[in-house]
Amino acid sequence: MKVEFTAAQDALRKELRAYFDELMTPALKAECDEAMGEGGGPLWREALKKMGKDGWIGVGWPKELGGRGMSPIEQFIFVEEVMRAGYPFPFLTTESVGPQLAEHGNERQKREIVPKILAGECLIAIGYSEPGAGTDLASLKTSAVKDGDGWLINGQKMWTSLAHFCDYVWLACRTDPDAAKPHKGISMFMVPTSDPGWSCSPVITLGEVRTNATFYDNIRVPEDAMVGELNGGWKLITSQLNRERLSLVNFGPTAEMFNNIVRWAQTLDLPTGGKLIDEPWVQINLAKVRAGVEALKLVCYKQAWAMTEGNLEMADASAAKVYGSEFFIEVYRLLGEVIGEASLISRRTDGANPIASRIERLYRTASIITFGGGTNEIQRDIISAAGLWMPRASR
Amino acid sequence: MDFGFSEQQRDVQNLAREILSDSVTAEKLSHYDDYKGERFDRELWSKLAQAGLLGVAVDEEYGGMGFGFFELGLLVEEAGRTIAPLPLISHLISSALPIQQFGSSAQKQKWLPGVCSGETLLTAALSEAHNDDPAEPYLTTAKVDGDTLLLSGQKTNVPFANIANRILLAAKSSDGVVVVLLDPKSEGVSLTTQQVTTYEPQFVVNLDNVRIHAEDILIAAADGKAAMQWIAERSTVALCAHQLGASDKAMRMTASYTAERKQFGVLISTFQAVGHRAANCFIDVECLRLNTYQAISRLDGGLDATNEVQIAKIWAGDVGHRVSYAAQHLHGGAGIDRDYPLWRYCTWLRHNEMVLGSSAKTLAKLGKRIAAGDAFCS
Ligand SMILES: Cc1cc2nc3c(=O)[nH]c(=O)nc-3n(C[C@H](O)[C@H](O)[C@H](O)COP(=O)(O)OP(=O)(O)OC[C@H]3O[C@@H](n4cnc5c(N)ncnc54)[C@H](O)[C@@H]3O)c2cc1C
Numbered sequence: 166m167k168v169e170f171t172a173a174q175d176a177l178r179k180e181l182r183a184y185f186d187e188l189m190t191p192a193l194k195a196e197c198d199e200a201m202g203e204g205g206g207p208l209w210r211e212a213l214k215k216m217g218k219d220g221w222i223g224v225g226w227p228k229e230l231g232g233r234g235m236s237p238i239e240q241f242i243f244v245e246e247v248m249r250a251g252y253p254f255p256f257l258t259t260e261s262v263g264p265q266l267a268e269h270g271n272e273r274q275k276r277e278i279v280p281k282i283l284a285g286e287c288l289i290a291i292g293y294s295e296p297g298a299g300t301d302l303a304s305l306k307t308s309a310v311k312d313g314d315g316w317l318i319n320g321q322k323m324w325t326s327l328a329h330f331c332d333y334v335w336l337a338c339r340t341d342p343d344a345a346k347p348h349k350g351i352s353m354f355m356v357p358t359s360d361p362g363w364s365c366s367p368v369i370t371l372g373e374v375r376t377n378a379t380f381y382d383n384i385r386v387p388e389d390a391m392v393g394e395l396n397g398g399w400k401l402i403t404s405q406l407n408r409e410r411l412s413l414v415n416f417g418p419t420a421e422m423f424n425n426i427v428r429w430a431q432t433l434d435l436p437t438g439g440k441l442i443d444e445p446w447v448q449i450n451l452a453k454v455r456a457g458v459e460a461l462k463l464v465c466y467k468q469a470w471a472m473t474e475g476n477l478e479m480a481d482a483s484a485a486k487v488y489g490s491e492f493f494i495e496v497y498r499l500l501g502e503v504i505g506e507a508s509l510i511s512r513r514t515d516g517a518n519p520i521a522s523r524i525e526r527l528y529r530t531a532s533i534i535t536f537g538g539g540t541n542e543i544q545r546d547i548i549s550a551a552g553l554w555m556p557r558a559s560r
Numbered sequence: 561m562d563f564g565f566s567e568q569q570r571d572v573q574n575l576a577r578e579i580l581s582d583s584v585t586a587e588k589l590s591h592y593d594d595y596k597g598e599r600f601d602r603e604l605w606s607k608l609a610q611a612g613l614l615g616v617a618v619d620e621e622y623g624g625m626g627f628g629f630f631e632l633g634l635l636v637e638e639a640g641r642t643i644a645p646l647p648l649i650s651h652l653i654s655s656a657l658p659i660q661q662f663g664s665s666a667q668k669q670k671w672l673p674g675v676c677s678g679e680t681l682l683t684a685a686l687s688e689a690h691n692d693d694p695a696e697p698y699l700t701t702a703k704v705d706g707d708t709l710l711l712s713g714q715k716t717n718v719p720f721a722n723i724a725n726r727i728l729l730a731a732k733s734s735d736g737v738v739v740v741l742l743d744p745k746s747e748g749v750s751l752t753t754q755q756v757t758t759y760e761p762q763f764v765v766n767l768d769n770v771r772i773h774a775e776d777i778l779i780a781a782a783d784g785k786a787a788m789q790w791i792a793e794r795s796t797v798a799l800c801a802h803q804l805g806a807s808d809k810a811m812r813m814t815a816s817y818t819a820e821r822k823q824f825g826v827l828i829s830t831f832q833a834v835g836h837r838a839a840n841c842f843i844d845v846e847c848l849r850l851n852t853y854q855a856i857s858r859l860d861g862g863l864d865a866t867n868e869v870q871i872a873k874i875w876a877g878d879v880g881h882r883v884s885y886a887a888q889h890l891h892g893g894a895g896i897d898r899d900y901p902l903w904r905y906c907t908w909l910r911h912n913e914m915v916l917g918s919s920a921k922t923l924a925k926l927g928k929r930i931a932a933g934d935a936f937c938s
Contacts, residue, residue: 427930466561
């Protein structure tokens with residue numbers, strides 16, 4: 166039992182921190198801010214390709230797949246640092262769909278798509294949710310029908326984030342409408358967004374984050390656009406979501422924000438005398454955040470370690486997701502309280518304090534991951550069943 | 561980074577779990593309820609001694625196993641899982657470890673072999689009225705008199721002061737904090753019984769010009785405060801380990817109960833509200849586990865762990881409280897029925913929450929460190 170990094174891992178962390186200090190130019194930062202932390206702009210793309218070229222995106226991937234052959238812990242350190250640097254990293258592509266393709270994809274997908282992912286040249290959106298299929302994802306209706314030596318896809322997806330600048334949608338389709346159980350009739354496809362039958366329209370959310378409704382109108386894809394087995398999509402969806410969960414609750418950005426706010430409060434003079442940080446209630450709020458971040462760090466590291474050992478427990482992955490997503494909301498509230506009314510001022514105001522306006526925005530975006538990525542109710546169902554062996558109601 | 565246990569750690573854990581879970585039964589624990597009997601299972605104590613576990617972290621030359629603090633933490637966790645009627649923390653962590661760390665070779669030779677064999681019982685007086693900071697004794701003073709000290713004052717909530725061979729305690733002297741090993745039979749010592757929520761025997765120790773001879777002075781004034789902080793950190797994190805074992809057990813007891821109890825014709829575990837409250841406990845206990853292990857392993861490795869210990873204690877307080885009430889609630893009446901084993905866990909969860917600083921108090925301490933720039937995230 167040892168929670169500290171090895172000297173080599175510490176060195177890697179330092180190297181990455183210096184790397185991102187250089188990479189995150191003011192112009193790139195401004196572009197990312199404009200994109201509301203989503204990325205997609207030209208400087209953003211350029212930076213992603215640079216990370217690919219420099220061998221970072223696949224640092225923890227096996228060498229045979231074009232990675233650097235380090236472990237999931239190094240991969241985790243990389244993701245933590247890139248997110249800490251404030252770069253909107255397309256982790257859905259690199260950390261969750263990418264590994265699925267590497268594991269379950271056919272030869273063409275492994276040869277053509279995986280190397281592009283590691284090079285930062287291919288972006289993939291996730292097409293699960295539909296207007297009528299949210300938490301009950303297995304009820305999805307978008308269909309793929311056999312058409313000669315290919316498949317004909319028709320339907321509508323909802324909340325297809327990043328799709329407006331992605332190359333593919335990792336699309337869940339119904340391939341067997343008569344399956345005994347709905348989740349047994351679903352298959353996965355890689356659908357290119359360049360197809361004329363594909364279109365999308367923006368959906369803007371409370372935090373200004375853009376997502377999309379996407380439409381699939383008689384899109385014909387070849388046989389080898391399918392990923393994994395016919396009607397075997399559910400397994401891919403659940404293991405993709407398992408991987409996604411770890412990235413969703415990365416603690417790097419929160420640790421960074423905490424440190425910044427402490428430094429800010431240490432220097433802020435109160436008009437009534439003294440510094441903001443001298444206030445007992447400020448210290449208590451900061452201590453609550455600090456204690457919570459520590460737990461988040463440990464929960465994340467334990468999972469990175471468990472992935473390295475190949476024994477990631479389902480209940481632990483769900484626990485991390487629930488804890489992290491609900492803790493973030495608490496963090497934005499507690500830190501927002503420390504900042505006070507300034508945490509209501511948007512970054513568009515001249516002279517807005519960047520730390521305060523970040524909280525203004527984050528507070529508006531925080532709810533997404535309590536229901537996205539597998540809603541917390543379902544995660545708690547998993548925890549009580551898989552972690553505590555409590556029989557649950559059948560659904 | 562390694563979240564697994566070494567083989568040695570697993571051995572200690574398994575051995576401790578086996579002995580304690582075999583020996584500690586609800587029926588046996590009931591003998592100590594309401595102070596019907598002194599809450600100390602001497603038979604079990606000698607079983608642990610025979611297995612070598614009382615000396616798990618004591619050097620081999622004094623009859624111990626010579627393992628580290630982490631192994632000792634695992635033993636305490638198992639004691640928490642069974643709420644074993646044993647004074648493990650006060651004896652091993654708050655007293656024996658400091659003797660091993662700070663004592664002269666004569667003191668080590670005198671006390672440590674008996675610690676391992678179970679023949680000697682040590683305890684520590686870490687609290688005073690309205691003062692749970694062991695490193696800042698206000699109410700207990702020491703006057704230098706030749707090479708002896710004269711102690712006066714009062715300590716509270718001292719476990720097993722009546723039967724301990726020595727009580728480790730700190731006193732304020734004119735030039736710092738001294739740490740001594742007090743013989744409770746010395747002239748000028750009087751004990752007053754305190755009845756506490758867990759039924760552990762505890763005492764107010766009153767000191768009226770008690771003479772401490774040179775051989776019982778553990779640390780002279782110059783180093784006493786730092787040594788007491790050393791002791792406080794280890795004792796605090798031991799409470800966290802005990803809390804971890806106890807809350808994990810209370811949670812699992814609850815999960816099993818809901819998987820057997822039926823209402824409306826179905827198992828109550830199938831109600832989502834029930835499952836989710838238990839899932840919250842699972843998350844809480846995991847957070848407590850990781851923070852506790854982190855703090856213990858840092859101390860074991862000789863690293864600074866002030867922040868990590870404080871954070872673990874905050875979690876221990878919060879998690880103990882939340883798990884205790886969730887467990888009671890999800891059991892319904894059975895949870896508080898004295899014929900069902902849960903209720904005793906609730907009193908220990910409360911004990912560990914409050915001793916050596918509650919969550920609120922520890923948050924305030926951590927907050928001060930944050931303000932001083934001593935607790936940034938790495
Ligand atoms: C900004 C944003 C980005 C997104 N990005 C993507 C994306 O890229 N790709 C994608 O496919 N999807 C995406 N989603 C969709 C997201 O995954 C869904 O919102 C989520 O699955 C929940 O579905 P729903 O919104 O239909 O809510 P519903 O399923 O209708 O849920 C509403 C409420 O009911 C509760 N509930 C539902 N079922 C149960 C149950 N069995 N037990 C207890 N409570 C239950 C839920 O927990 C929730 O609180 C995104 C959503 C947003 C807002």
